[in-house]
Each structure stands twice: as C-alpha cells, then as structure tokens.
Amino acid sequence: QVLLVESGGGLVQAGGSLRLSCAASGRTFSTYFMGWFRRAPGKEREFVAASSRSGSSTFYADSVKGRFTISRDNAKNTVYLQMNSLKPEDTAVYYCAGTQSYTGHYYTPGLYDYWGRGTQVTVSS
16 A cells, blocks of 8 residues: 655645645555546546656646646655646646556546545636
C-alpha cells in the first residue's frame, strides 16, 4: 500500500501559478504510475495529468496542455503539478492517485488504486 498526501493548494488570481506536491509513503514509489485529477463543484472528477513510473512519459488533458506540467522525483517519493496561467475554471479540489497496474487508460479514475485526500485550488477572476 501507499499513502498519498497532497499539498500546495491555495487561492491565486487568474494568470498566476501554483505548484502542487504529492508525497507518497513507502519505498516502492518508483513502481507507481501517478496521476492528477480534479473535481470542480457540481462536476465529476476529471483527468488532469499523468506520469509514467520513470517520468519519461507524461500525459495531459487538452484543457491544461501547455499550462500544467507534471513531474516526479522518485528519490523524494514525490510527484508535482506545476500550474501556470491559471484560469477561474481551474478551480477545483486536486487529487493525486497512483497504481502499480498500469494498463494504458491513464485518464480513467478507476485505473488508480490509491488516492490522496485532495487539496483545494481556487482561482479568482
């Protein structure tokens, strides 16, 4: 098992930046395919970004491509989400998630076995 804890959320003005972190417990972090999802008020959880185990392959939702960057430091058991040019529509609770059983459908919440409790990101206009 792995315990995931997100941090770095907050209130930012439109056009600003935030960097989210997700710290994982355990010594097998490098075996986990990691993703970021978000849930806005009244909406379903949606895929944001994902990283392969080594970090060499990354994937993004069209809505954040070019603005957000996912990265990971396996030595620190941490995955990051750098969010630039934030928009009010990026307001949501952001969750990190992980799985050791990657099947290719990185955008599917059901793929992931472990989830953090989330961190709130609010972008004001």
